[in-house]
Structure formats: C-alpha cells, structure tokens
Amino acid sequence: MTTPPHCATEARVRGDSLSASAAPALRWLLVEHDGPWLPAAFSSPGLEGPVGRALHDAALAVRGRALLIRRPGRRPHREVRSWVVVDRDGTQQWGSWRHPEDLLGAAEVMRSGPEPPPTARAGSTPPLVLVCTHGRHDLCCAVRGRPVVAALAQRWADRTWECSHIGGDRFAPNVLLLPDGAYYGNLDATSALRVVEAHLRGTVTPHHFRGVSTHPPAVQAALGAVLTDYGPAGLGDVRDALCEELGDESFRVTVLGTGRLPVLVQADVARTVSPPERLTCRASAPSSAYAYTVGALRIPGVDDAP
Numbered sequence: 001m002t003t004p005p006h007c008a009t010e011a012r013v014r015g016d017s018l019s020a021s022a023a024p025a026l027r028w029l030l031v032e033h034d035g036p037w038l039p040a041a042f043s044s045p046g047l048e049g050p051v052g053r054a055l056h057d058a059a060l061a062v063r064g065r066a067l068l069i070r071r072p073g074r075r076p077h078r079e080v081r082s083w084v085v086v087d088r089d090g091t092q093q094w095g096s097w098r099h100p101e102d103l104l105g106a107a108e109v110m111r112s113g114p115e116p117p118p119t120a121r122a123g124s125t126p127p128l129v130l131v132c133t134h135g136r137h138d139l140c141c142a143v144r145g146r147p148v149v150a151a152l153a154q155r156w157a158d159r160t161w162e163c164s165h166i167g168g169d170r171f172a173p174n175v176l177l178l179p180d181g182a183y184y185g186n187l188d189a190t191s192a193l194r195v196v197e198a199h200l201r202g203t204v205t206p207h208h209f210r211g212v213s214t215h216p217p218a219v220q221a222a223l224g225a226v227l228t229d230y231g232p233a234g235l236g237d238v239r240d241a242l243c244e245e246l247g248d249e250s251f252r253v254t255v256l257g258t259g260r261l262p263v264l265v266q267a268d269v270a271r272t273v274s275p276p277e278r279l280t281c282r283a284s285a286p287s288s289a290y291a292y293t294v295g296a297l298r299i300p301g302v303d304d305a306p
Contacts, residue, residue: 007281008140011170012186014277020221020292022183022211023167026088027064029055029110030128030163031103032081034070039136039282041068041164051100058107065213066110069130069161072149084128085109086178088214092125129156129196130163130176138169139281144188145173151189152196168210169280180235181213202234219243221292222253222267229297233260268295 005013031047038044042052059066083106085093097103131149135142145162152175153160166176171185175192177199184195186208195205206228211220212235219241227233237259244252249271256264270293276286 006140006143007138007170007278007283008144008172008186010278016170016274016277017291018168018171018185018208018210019224019294020211020217020290021168021171021185022181022213022220023065024216025059025063025065025181025213027059027062027110028086028178028181029059029064029066029083029106030069030086030130030161031055031066031083031097031106032070033068034075034077034081037068037134037136037164041134041137042066044068046100047103051103054104054107055110058110061111064110065166067130067166068164072131072133072146072153072160072162086128088179088181090179092128092179126159127180127200128178129160130166130178131160131192132164132166132172132174132176133162134164137165137282138172140169140172141165141174143172147189148173148175148187148192151193155193156196171210174210176213182235183210183213184208185210199234202236203232204234206231215241216243217290217292218251218269218271219253221269221294222255225267225294225297226255226257226261226265230257230261230265233257237261262299265297265299267297269293270295 033044042056055066080096080098083095083097083103093109095106129152131145131152132141133145133149149160149162166174168174168185173187175184175187175196182199187195195208198205204227206224209224223238223241237257239256239258242254246252251269253267253269254264272291273288274291276288279287279289
C-alpha cells in the first residue's frame with residue numbers, strides 16, 4: 001500500500017492560500033505538560049476526565065483556546081510545572097501545578113476577568129513564541145515543526161515553547177506569537193527566524209502571515225492584504241478593523257490604521273468553498289475549506305476621486 005504524501009507537502013504543491021486561516025481565540029490557556037500528547041491533547045496522561053474537561057470548557061466559555069506546551073529538546077522530569085493565561089492586552093497570569101487537580105485553579109483564572117486571584121501572579125512579560133509539534137495529531141507538525149522550534153529556541157530560549165495543535169496542519173510548520181495571536185505558516189528554520197524577529201520588532205511578514213486570532217476570517221484576509229500593499233507595517237499599526245456583512249458570502253472590511261498604515265482602507269472580501277482535498281495527514285476522506293479573496297483596496301476620498 002502506497003503512503004500518501006504529507007498534507008503540508010500536498011498543500012504547497014497546490015498553492016493553498018494561508019490567508020484568513022488563524023483559529024479564533026480571544027484568550028489563551030497554556031499548560032506545561034511534558035507528554036506524551038494524545039491526538040486530543042487534554043486527554044493526555046494526567047489530564048483525563050474532569051480536569052481535562054474543566055480546562056477545555058473554561059477556554060470555550062471565554063471564546064479562548066487551551067494548549068499544552070513544553071520546552072523543546074530533552075526535558076528532565078520536573079515535579080512542578082507551569083501554566084499561564086495570556087490576554088490580548090499582554091497580561092500574563094502564571095501559576096504552577098504539581099498534581100492534576102491543581103489545574104482546576106488554572107481553569108478558574110481562565111474563566112475570570114483580567115484581575116487574577118491571589119494564587120496567580122500577573123504581569124506584562126515578553127511575548128511567547130509557540131511552535132506546533134503535535135505529531136500525534138498530525139505528522140507534518142512534528143516533522144516540520146521540530147527543526148523550527150529548535151532554531152527559535154537557540155535565539156529566544158526563554159520565550160520559545162512547543163505546543164499542541166493550533167489548526168492548519170497543512171501549513172506546517174506553524175508558529176503562534178502571543179499575546180498578538182498572530183499565526184505564521186509555511187516556514188522553515190531560516191525563514192522562521194526572520195519572521196519572528198521581524199514580528200517582535202513590529203513588522204508582519206505577509207508571505208507567511210496566516211492571520212490573527214482576535215479577528216474573524218474576513219477581517220484577517222483584509223488585514224493581510226492591507227499589510228501587503230501598504231507595508232512594511234505591523235499589527236501595532238492597526239487601530240481597529242470593522243466588518244460589514246454584505247451577503248451570505250461577501251463582506252466589506254474597514255481597516256483603521258495609524259503609523260505606517262493609511263488612516264482608513266476599505267476592502268471587499270468574498271468567501272468561497274475550496275474543492276475537496278486531503279487537508280490533514282489523518283483525514284480519512286477529502287474535505288473542503290473556506291477561502292477568502294480580497295478585491296481591490298481603496299482609500300475613500302482618494303481612490304474614489306474622478
């Protein structure tokens with residue numbers, strides 16, 4: 001029996017667009033867990049049953065996402081491990097756990113507002129660099145992700161973590177930067193260093209940019225187009241983005257800029273359904289995904305002039 005090509009290889013051959021593919025999340029719960037990670041991460045050893053469900057449910061309740069994390073490379077066993085809740089304003093609320101039941105406190109913090117309970121320590125700390133290496137969920141994430149996380153850890157050892165599934169296996173290796181919620185894909189060890197360094201300096205690399213988790217897909221697509229056409233610029237140059245639904249499959253997005261971007265840019269975005277393809281290595285059958293196409297960008301009052 002012939003083994004089919006990896007999903008990331010097939011996606012690159014097809015030329016699948018990365019645009020607007022960041023999974024939605026407004027808040028993040030990261031739990032340090034050395035592994036092994038099962039395909040459903042929060043059913044992994046020590047997280048079975050009520051604890052794993054509590055963490056997963058807490059993330060859903062606040063429109064967030066829960067991930068497992070671990071340091072790359074060889075990891076000596078430690079009795080005490082960390083967890084952190086990351087908000088999009090940059091606040092990180094850290095805690096620790098020794099026994100699985102201790103993680104119920106992490107679920108409580110995830111469900112709470114920005115004010116942490118006394119058991120958590122809060123502060124605005126350097127951004128986190130996460131690389132999906134969740135091989136039991138999709139082989140491409142491990143095969144392509146591990147060289148990338150190793151390279152990034154050499155440069156930013158204190159910020160870099162392996163993480164469980166973040167979506168978009170066919171775009172592996174995938175990097176997620178928090179608190180921005182910025183997704184990048186189709187990387188390798190060399191390009192990942194350039195992309196992450198640029199992002200940390202305040203500039204998005206559009207060619208690898210999948211989107212940002214705090215916005216819906218149509219807005220992600222428009223942001224990518226604006227950053228491509230009017231950049232170099234970064235997410236810090238975006239004040240806001242507003243989305244108006246024009247029909248079932250069409251949207252008008254208004255991007256409000258500052259700094260290196262125009263004050264206001266409008267884009268019409270069309271949503272279509274891609275032909276069925278094998279989108280993950282574990283897929284038993286082809287499936288479709290939404291694709292978002294951005295029309296011509298315009299600056300009202302400038303591009304509309306006769």
